[in-house]
Amino acid sequence: MALPIREQVKYWSIALAVFFVALWVLGGVxxxxxxxGAVAYFLDPVADRLERAGLSRVAATSVITAGALLIVVALVLAVIPTLVNQLTALVNAAPDIALRLQTFLLERFPELADGTSTIRQSLAQIGQTIQSKGAALAEGLLTSLASAISIVVFLLVVPVVAFYLLLDWDHMVARLDQLLPRDHAPTIRRLGREIDGALSAFVRGQLSVCLVLGLYYSAALMLAGLQFGLVVGATAGAITFIPYVGAIIGGALAIGLALFQFWGDWVQIGIVGAIFAVGQFLEGNVLTPKLVGKSVGLHPVWLLFALSAFGTLFGFVGMLVAVPVAAALGVLTRFAIGQYHGSLLYQGIAGRIPEDEDQA
Structure with missing residues (x-):
């Protein structure tokens, strides 16, 4: 005999509370x-495809691990130093950029030449503020990162955990299926498939879109001769998961830098603008429809709320679990709404009469 609904709700609520308490207490651990686990989840479809191609699970996992290692080494040796150097140069160049902006404005608005002008004083402080705050922000991020995530953890523990989880992924899923309450197992499996579909479609798809656009923007801007093109391209690609925001922020930053670098060369400035116009077209008409799809069910506003809320409550660990939790809550909310629409609370007595008459 199944437990009453009230008892089930109580036990599941206790389990959920224990999960969040453990997340808060053991976040760093x-x-x-x-x-x-996230790495193993993202790479499991690749391992499944390699298995279908004839490899064993061990061989598929080994091939994926070797490929990931080569990619990481290539990034460390080639891309990351250039990205850090350009970011540092951009922060250091902020005072000069602000000074050139001030000169540009003074030429067109002579009234700003008044030394006591609040606007002029503010413009004069923009560069120093950006430089000091940018350096402090970079130092704070590096300090926090070093204290929260040691190099040893990311070089040893994470790859080892990902390897073994990826190796045993199908076995773990089968064991979890055996632990499901028998009365609700079919419903939980269906909801799990929907959560996995929404999560995989959004995360894997958006990561692919961000990666492709980041590479495109970075390469195109560097070929166009724009200084700090790698930084601008990486920034635009990283925030592409919010529709239009990545292109707007990246485009504004790139065009602003192009105005200072190529002032008077309107063809070159137009090329920089055209790069983002083409990227926006590719994102909206090719990449997002192909890689993400239209039925993900994760609205950007809901995603931002989840990231903000979980990041505030649980820190960096909360941001990691925000997306899967948001996907799960979205699926569960749609399921609850469907149950509500079929309930007496929604339909009322009048809504039940035609159904009873049809059955009679």
Whole structure:
């Protein structure tokens, strides 16, 4: 005999509370395991395809690990130093950029030449503020990152955890299926498939879109001769998961830098603008429809709320679990709405009469 609904709700609520308490208390401890689990989840479809191609699970996992290692080494040796150097140069060049902006404005608005002008004083402080705050922000991020995530953890623990989870992924899923309450197993499986579909479609798809656009923007801007093109391209690609925001922010930053670098060369400035126009067209008409799809069910506003809320409550670990939790809550909310629409609370007595008459 199944437990009453009230008892089931009580036990599931206790389990959920224990989960959030553990997330809050053990955040720093479970971080490498969460990262390793996320990596294994993202790479499991690749391992399944390699298995279908004839490889064993061990061989598929080994091939994926070797490929990931080569990619990481290539990034460390080639891309990351250039990105850091350009970011540092951009922060250091902020005072000169602000000074050139001030000169440009003074030429067209002579009234700003008044030394006591609030606007002029503010413009004069923009560069120093950006430089000091940018340096402090970079130092704070590096300090926090070093304290929360040691190099040893990311070089050893995360890859090892990801390897073993990826190796045993199908077995773990089968074991979890055996632990499901028998009365609700079919419903939980269906909801799990929907959550996995929404999560995989959004995360894997958006990561692919961000990566492709980041590479495109970075390469195109660097070929166009724009200084700090790698930084601008990486920034635009990283925030592409919010529709139009990545192109707007990246485009504004790139065009602003192009105005200072290529002032008077309107063809070159137009090329920089055209790069983002083409990128926006590719994102909206090719990449997002192909890689993400239209039935994901994760609205950007809901995603931002989840990231903000979980990041505030649980820190960096909360941001890692925000997307899967948001996907799960979205699926569960749609399921609850469907149950509500079929309930007496929604339909009322009048809504039940035609159904009873049809059955009679």
């Amino acid at each position: 479970i971080l490498p395991f969460l990262v390793g």
